[in-house]
Amino acid sequence: MANEMDAMVAAAKQFRGSGAQSFRGDEARGAQPREVTESETRSRSIVGPVTFKLMDLRVAGLGTNPADPTNSPFIIAEDEEYELSVTIEFNQTPLTELLMCLGTEMLVDFGLEGYGINAPEVNVRETYITRKGVFSYSLVHKAVAAKDGLKPGLYEIGAVVTTGPVRNECTTKIWGHGYIKEVILQVYPAGQE
Secondary structure, three states: OHHHHHHHHHHHHHHHOOOOOOOOHHHHOOOOOOOOOOOOOOOOOOOOOOOEEEEEEEEEEOOOOOOOOOOOOOEEEOOOEEEEEEEEEEOOOHHHHHHHHHOEEEEEEEEEEEEOOOOOOEEEEEEEEOOOOOOEEEEEEEEEOHHHOOOOEEEEEEEEEEEEEEOOOOOOOOOEEEEEEEEEEEEEOOOOO
């Protein structure tokens, strides 16, 4: 018991200064005592930063004609369906968790830059909204090459992603931008299978 009292007196002296005469010290004279307090949190910056990574930029033809499994999915007919995709992965801080729950817009703009005189530059967009508890998303665009404006030629593909604003009554500003680039797709005239 004496050790506990000594510890309390030492703590009081530490927080009141060396002028404290006893554990009650200033309180006995009617002054407000200094309080002893401590707390513990998960982080010094509890909300944390919001970051994301872009990865796995992919393109592939989805057709089955000709149905030879050795054919490249990166060479397609202009009347063939194809798919572009990119993965966006957010960090997991309390602020990111809140933004996912609020329904943050993710806009992906796929740019297909054509090489050759007949291959134009084409841009296609997809918009997604985040969901509560989900921190990784695959943003996908599916279409027929010709309907997207792709003509025979070689295309270099990149993607630009914009995150934000949230889509509800608590709207925010756009809070993130990113890019990923360089996968290749060749398109050839339909009917040459």
